[in-house]
Amino acid sequence: MEEKRAKGNVSKPLKEFFYQCADGFMKQQGLKDSHKWSNLSLMLGFVIGYRFLCFFILWYRSYRSQC
Numbered sequence: 001m002e003e004k005r006a007k008g009n010v011s012k013p014l015k016e017f018f019y020q021c022a023d024g025f026m027k028q029q030g031l032k033d034s035h036k037w038s039n040l041s042l043m044l045g046f047v048i049g050y051r052f053l054c055f056f057i058l059w060y061r062s063y064r065s066q067c
């Protein structure tokens with residue numbers, strides 16, 4: 001019989017395995033923890049900037065069509 005688990009409920013050994021794999025991969029690529037956070041902030045900056053750009057384009061097109 002299958003065990004039903006809630007979404008996102010991952011067993012502790014499995015979680016530790018993934019964290020160890022991620023740390024090993026980062027070390028293999030020569031990345032430090034500070035690089036991870038700077039890359040994440042850069043990615044979030046691009047996402048937020050893209051959303052603002054799209055918002056202003058849509059706002060301008062809406063404003064122009066009302067005139």
